[in-house]
Amino acid sequence: MIEAVMFWNEPNNQSHWDFEVDPDWRIFAEMVKLAGDAVAAENPQLVRVLGGISPIDTNFIRNMQGQEVLDHLDVVAVHGFPLDWNHWTIHEWPQKLEEIHGVTDLPVWISEIGVSSFGAEEVQEWGLRRSAELLIGRAPRIHWYSLYDLPRAWPATTRHREAEGSSYYRHFYMGLLRENGAAKLALKAFYEQTPQLGICQWFHFQDHRLESAARWLRDLGVRYLRTGLSWSDSLRPGALAWFDRQMSALEDFEITLTFCFTPESYGVRPHHTSAPRHIEQFAEFCAAMTRRYAPGSAFGDMRSVKSVVRR
Numbered sequence: 001m002i003e004a005v006m007f008w009n010e011p012n013n014q015s016h017w018d019f020e021v022d023p024d025w026r027i028f029a030e031m032v033k034l035a036g037d038a039v040a041a042e043n044p045q046l047v048r049v050l051g052g053i054s055p056i057d058t059n060f061i062r063n064m065q066g067q068e069v070l071d072h073l074d075v076v077a078v079h080g081f082p083l084d085w086n087h088w089t090i091h092e093w094p095q096k097l098e099e100i101h102g103v104t105d106l107p108v109w110i111s112e113i114g115v116s117s118f119g120a121e122e123v124q125e126w127g128l129r130r131s132a133e134l135l136i137g138r139a140p141r142i143h144w145y146s147l148y149d150l151p152r153a154w155p156a157t158t159r160h161r162e163a164e165g166s167s168y169y170r171h172f173y174m175g176l177l178r179e180n181g182a183a184k185l186a187l188k189a190f191y192e193q194t195p196q197l198g199i200c201q202w203f204h205f206q207d208h209r210l211e212s213a214a215r216w217l218r219d220l221g222v223r224y225l226r227t228g229l230s231w232s233d234s235l236r237p238g239a240l241a242w243f244d245r246q247m248s249a250l251e252d253f254e255i256t257l258t259f260c261f262t263p264e265s266y267g268v269r270p271h272h273t274s275a276p277r278h279i280e281q282f283a284e285f286c287a288a289m290t291r292r293y294a295p296g297s298a299f300g301d302m303r304s305v306k307s308v309v310r311r
Contacts, residue, residue, distance in 0.1 A: 001251075003293040005039055006111065006258040007160040007287065008031045008051035009228070010079060012060045014273075016260070017250075021268045022275045026059075029067035035155030035259070036072035045294035049256065052077035052111035055086065056096045058103045065104060076104055079112035079145075083127045084170050088220070089227065090127060093134045107140055111226055112200050114145035116173040117184055124173075125185040132193045141256065143200035143226040144190060147213055149175035155202070181212065191220050205233045206242055214249045225250060228258035231285045232272050235263050241294075247293050258287050259295035 010016040012026055022028055036048045050069065053060055056078045062072055078100060100108045105240045113135070115127030128144070135142055150172045176187045190197060199222050203210055217225060227250065233239055259282070266281055267274030276282055 001254055002257050003254045004047035004049050004075070004256040005294070006051055006077065006228075006256055007035050007073075007286070007292065008260045009068045009258055011051045012055070012057055012106045016273055018269060018271065018273045018275065025063060027275040027279065029064065029069045031276070031282050033048055033072045034283040036069075037285040038122075038283040039290050040072075040170050042287050042290040043294050044257075045296065046290065046294055047075055047078050048073045048112070049075040049109065051258070051260065052079045052109070054079035054081075054112070056080060056100065057087050058099050060165070061100060061103050062077070070104060071107060071131060073106065073193040075109050075140075076100065076108040077111040080110065080115055081116075083123065084118070090130055091134070093131065094138060097138055107144075109141040109256075110135060110139045110142050111141070112145040112259060113142060114174045115186075116170040116198065117186070118170045118173040121185040125189050127191060128189045128193075129184045132189075132197060135305050136196045141198060141224055141226075142196070143198045143224065144176075144258070145200040146174050146176075146243065147199050147201045147216060148181075148209055149173055149179045177216065186279045187220075194221040195223035198226065200226040202228055203246055205230070205236060205239075207246075208293070209248050218252060224256070225253035226256040226258065228260060229289055230260040230310045231259060231282060232263045234285060235265070243289075243292075257289070259289065276304055277292050 008017065008028070011025065017028060019025065032050070039046055039048055050064065050073050061076060070076070078096065080093065080096060082088055082092065088096065095184070097108055113131055115131070116125040138280045152172055159288060162191060176184055177192050178184060201213055203213070229243055261272040262274050262276050264270040264272065266276045266278070268277055
């Protein structure tokens with residue numbers, strides 16, 4: 001079941017939203033308001049989430065609040081990787097959550113948290129255990145990033161290899177499983193924390209790992225899964241068949257479904273991080289995916305999903 005939809009990913013990160021095109025996030029704000037209303041019109045029970053922010057920045061949340069974006073949403077979300085990229089320590093996680101609670105009354109989810117095994121698997125295992133100790137019970141959803149390492153033959157397409165130097169390569173070691181499916185030390189530690197810890201796992205178009213990932217997630221006792229459907233991929237030949245296959249394979253989980261990535265032909269600049277020229281096209285994509293995978297009638301006899309995820 002899809003319990004939530006998320007609008008974009010890390011919108012305050014240059015790697016995901018080009019704020020040279022949209023320096024004050026005015027286009028982004030109008031786009032998300034339109035998309036939030038479009039999803040609510042299709043299924044008012046779905047929880048609507050602001051794309052997880054990275055870095056954790058109260059000024060960005062104030063900006064969204066000032067532009068009335070949060071009036072169209074139910075949850076805000078944050079991402080944190082203090083052992084790899086952030087300029088704060090892992091022990092500051094509760095403080096970071098409180099900073100966001102201090103500027104909004106909306107629930108705060110952790111839609112990505114993780115530790116790479118770039119330096120050592122023991123570091124990743126310790127970081128997972130410490131993260132669980134600090135955060136379980138403090139956030140309604142915690143999605144660990146990720147199940148699989150990124151295959152080394154693939155580019156980390158939303159990152160900047162030339163600018164990041166060795167930090168770029170940490171992106172390839174975030175999984176609980178190696179590229180070949182072998183378990184790392186942190187896998188057992190994660191299993192001990194499910195279902196309180198969920199997983200964030202992105203799937204590329206026609207991703208060969210989809211079915212094996214679903215099996216692993218079931219075996220690990222995962223309940224909450226965050227994944228995405230790429231607006232950019234939706235223009236590929238066979239896109240709907242791939243989306244159908246992905247959503248069918250993942251139907252056992254309570255999914256936060258992220259909508260992001262601008263088709264190059266739709267962007268102000270021809271890039272997936274660009275603001276679109278016509279924001280209503282993003283809203284139409286979000287509405288169409290909601291209609292297809294989370295139609296309102298499917299929730300007619302249920303308690304309000306929104307009331308559950310706020311707890």
